[in-house]
Amino acid sequence: MWRTLLKYGLIAGVIAGGALLTVSLLYDGQPPPTYGMALGYTSMLIALTAVFVGIKRHRDVALGGVIRFWPAFGLGLGISLLAGVFYVLAWELSMVLIGHDFAEMFGNMMLERAKAQGLQGDALAQATARAEQFVAMYRNPLVRLPMTFAEIFPVGVLVSLVSALVLRNPRVLPAR
Incomplete structure (x- = not known):
């Protein structure tokens, strides 16, 4: 389970952090307000699909096609936690690379x-x-660090909850 958590947490973190870093650098730390938030949360959802894939992979490979809700939810939270840490690190790196004071700008x-x-x-x-x-x-x-973490982690909790609810049923996307 730890290997799955690390693998898919790393994947989600690199995607979420990479998207954040790319958008921050492209728009000099301030994406257009009309669609910046939508772009950010869309990239988070794309990155957090790794939660669903990680839970499914663990269910199908390590557990023989069956997983209970709480272990699935816990795995999803672990993946989301790791993705959140990468997201925070990417934000801190982008603030250093951009070189201006985000707090003052905001x-x-x-x-x-x-x-x-x-x-x-x-x-x-x-x-x-x-x-x-x-x-x-x-x-x-x-x-600042917990504020940044709080941008992505609630989305991860929601994705983990939905993934655990869906994948606890072994008939949903069964292992081949």
Whole structure:
């Protein structure tokens, strides 16, 4: 099981991290807001198909075609965990390679949105304070790393749950 977890976690991590790194470098750390989030989550889903494949492979090869829900779910979570670690490392690497301050850029974007909404006076001051608070918080790696991990891991939990529910039935995609 550990070999399967490492193999498919590595595959998912390289795909998710590679996609993140590529998009970050292509768009200088700021993909277009209109489709950047959709692109990111689509690449995560593509990468996390390794969860389904890993559980199926383990079921068919190591367990003779039958797997219970909890072991399948646990394997999926392990693969997702490893993919998340690679995703976080890719984000940190992309921030180094891009060479500018993402926190500052995002804080400025928060202020631009507030101004575009027509905030003035105290409301604009509060938005400015929230942006400054975010910048200070995001520069702390003890906050930034879990925030980045929390982008991909919930998707991995969902994929693991669905995969475990589907693959616990030995009649679904049976071993040949």
